[in-house]
Amino acid sequence: MYGASIMQDRDLNEYSPSRSISSKHISCSHQLCDLGSTCKSSKQQCPYTMNYLSENTSSSGLLVEDILHLQSGGEGVSNSSVQASVVIGCGMKQSGGYLDGVAPDGVMGMGPGDSSVPSLLAKSGLIRNSFSLCFNEDDSGRIFFGDQGSTIQQSTSFLPLDGIYSTYIIGVDACCVGKSCLKMTSFKAQVDSGTSFTFLPGHVYEAIAEEFDQQVNASRSTFEESPWEYCYTSSSQELPKVPTLTLMFQQNNSFVVFNPVFVFYGNQGITGFCLAIQPDDGDMGTIGQNFMTGYRLVFDRENKKLAWSSSNCEDLTLGKSMPQSPRNETLTNPLPTDEQQRVNGHAVAPSVARRAPNNPSAASSRMISCCQNWYCYLFLLFQLVSAFS
Known part of the structure; x- marks a missing residue:
């Protein structure tokens, strides 16, 4: 299981693929390029356009592949660094809430779609197809990839x-x-x-x-x-x-x-x-x-259920109910090859945090940046059908 949390007072820096030695362009022929059919050439860099739930809020740019650095943990497992390939949408044109600083370090896609972070981690064999979130009252929180929860949790x-x-x-x-x-x-x-x-x-x-x-x-x-x-x-x-x-x-x-x-x-x-x-x-x-505060919420995608148990975000037990697979955690796990056949599908944008007076409390954008030295004005994309789109 891989967990991450960041301090709220940490300095943020824009991510630039040109300054990252591990970044790779995603071409229009890549299976995760949803707009590949609009490209003039299959070798062209894959574009994306996202219209969000918040009024007049959108992001468009180009997709890249880069490395997400995570820390593994669990009962009987020594802490070690894990490098996982993920898809990043580098925003070149933003509008609406993003111009007001609603998510200065980006938005991480956690949906069931093929290009979300949990999906890529699970398909690479690093984790079970599940993750948990925990929000504390001070707007801090944690995310644990591969977590299937505790024995005392309730579910639906x-x-x-x-x-x-x-x-x-x-x-x-x-x-x-x-x-x-x-x-x-x-x-x-x-x-x-x-x-x-x-x-x-x-x-x-x-x-x-x-x-x-x-x-x-x-x-x-x-x-x-x-x-x-x-x-x-x-x-x-x-x-x-x-x-x-x-x-x-x-x-x-x-x-x-x-x-x-x-x-x-x-x-x-x-x-x-x-x-x-x-x-x-x-x-x-x-x-x-705001409804999630005080809980460890488990999004168990394998068993198609949401589970919850009370938590202060500090007492998460990394026990046997949270297995890792495989054990060779120090290996970099690549994305599917660039020239593979694209899978039919449509990527729909996530909901951006709706604004509140003076304190938007958008803790999710502060918390889920996952142990990386660069924090980015970027968008980790995923396929998520919003009922309000």
Whole structure:
């Protein structure tokens, strides 16, 4: 299993293929070049264009191959460096949120598609086809490739989208606020660490927000630039007790949201808070990073399930449930050969973290840069079908 985390105060540098001795151009004939049919020559460098969920946000440029440096670990396994080949989209033209610095060190693709980082690591034989994420309350976190979780975790199955497991979708049976479980609050949601906050279908949002408003012991208020409707003032310098929010799944599995509110601070401490959920059009929701805080979330792609267990991101046990394969971890594992036949498929962009007032909390872009000395203004691409595209 391979894990990585970075410090939030680390200096970031733009990545340039010309300054990397290990970079290689990906030609239009490469099997991972989705736009190969648009090229004038098969030897031309492969282009990409991505239009993201955030309004008017896009990236276009050229694909390159380079080396991702990871650290292996686990019970009975000595720590060692692992070099793995990955696909990098070097952005030449950015728009929207990227011009505002939403992801200064890039976006890492973690979806099920062929060119995502977990897919390439699994296909090279380095890891089991699974990974876990952990977000702490201070917006730090860790990612572990090959992690299939612990024996005490709960889980729910991934659901196909149009018959294909092209993204991480789960089905919520019901929502509970405090001890009150609400009727007609079942919904499907995409689990997306690239979205900072959570969006729910309109009818589910209204039911949760109204029940939360009845149970919370605080006065309604508004905060400048807040995107949230249900906000409250704090009568003390500490956050008052807020109702719990629980997502219920099949077989009585439950997911208690540790962090359903966004807190506002002033010179004297906490000034207020908002229920950090917004309504979205349609019947599909998005489970964002704020719901993931306090958990070790396992994306078990082999068994097509999402699993979770409570974690502070420091107590992850690297045990036998997280095997590595193979053992020759110091070898560089190449991508498929450049001239192989392209596989039909369509790469759709991931969701970029939606902005929040003054603190976008886009921890995923800070955390998942994986033990490399260069941190990049780049985009690690993957095939991910967004329900909102």
